[in-house]
Amino acid sequence: MTTHTEPWPAGTPCWVDLMASDLGRAQAFYRDVLGWTYSESQPEYGGYCNALLDGRTVAGLSPTMEGMESAPHVWSVYLATEDISAHAARAVEAGATPVYEPMEVGPFGSMGMYVDRTGAAFGMWQAHEHTGFGAYGEPGAVTWCDLMTDDPAAAQGFYAAVFGYTYQDIGDENMPYALFTVPGGQMPAGGIGGLDPQAGDAQPGWSVAFQVEDVDAAVRRVREAGGSVDREPFDFEYGRMAVVAGSDREVFMVMTPKEDM
CATH class of the missing domain: 3.10.180.10 (2,3-Dihydroxybiphenyl 1,2-Dioxygenase, domain 1)
Incomplete structure (x- = not known):
């Protein structure tokens, strides 16, 4: 836990x-x-x-x-x-x-x-009484939040000015992406990246990934519960992920991080 x-x-x-x-x-x-x-x-x-x-x-x-x-x-x-x-x-x-x-x-x-x-x-x-996430980074809880926007450089400058973010660039020329760390932080707290060029109607926005034990099983549960799947499960450097949507078409991700993260 x-x-x-x-x-x-x-x-x-x-x-x-x-x-x-x-x-x-x-x-x-x-x-x-x-x-x-x-x-x-x-x-x-x-x-x-x-x-x-x-x-x-x-x-x-x-x-x-x-x-x-x-x-x-x-x-x-x-x-x-x-x-x-x-x-x-x-x-x-x-x-x-x-x-x-x-x-x-x-x-x-x-x-x-x-x-x-x-x-x-x-x-x-x-x-005050409500401190935010009481559980984080375990199955059923949020494991990652990031911002995808058509001007990631401007976004990085904005959040650096407001909250003092510092950045670690891990993207490339096709998909800019940087991890951000808050002042005094020992590890990245999230990311800021560019919108997928293949998603022509994508709008800038923050997104959330919920951790699950098994992404493929979670995708089956999404479908059975009346949701939909925007992107089927795929593997990437940091684990396995799928992009899904809930009962109001609200988009979120389900993710299983690599065990050594």
Whole structure:
């Protein structure tokens, strides 16, 4: 088990959540695919609930908010901050557009949502009672988050200005990609890369990979639960992966990292 109980370092992907058109259907889908259970849906917070793995928080689900029925269904990625007002000001100065200015979410923490200067949406989360991922890097939990955009150099500059990211370039001329590390970090916390040139309609955005014990078995569960497969399982340098979609066509990845990672 990989259990985390403290707030995550600033700039680290620390939480993901999803607005679903049918909360019950989404809960059933991810229960079947990833083995999640759920906290009680809270009406005072728009019906939001936490997805749990052995009682530890791994993600959030909520019904679609009133007035946002036409919004795309995507997994939103939140970056940790210990001072959301300061990081929000840096983000706007670096070219971000606010979607939601920082707001308190009861006793749990404070959140804000922004669009970076390459057009990718991201959240910020300042932890109080809710510290973000309670489980990470094990089957059923998030194992990786990255940003794919048509201007990765501009994105790297933006997140370096806001959160102090440093980079390790592992891409090539056909597919730029760099690992990022947050200040004081001992290992990469995520990646920033270029959009797949073969995906002509791809939009900039943060994405999430959930770890599974067996990618091929997970893909079968996705299909059986009513989801779809955008890219069949494939092997790459860091393990085995597939790109799939849930009950609202929200795209995510399932991944089994190499054992020596």
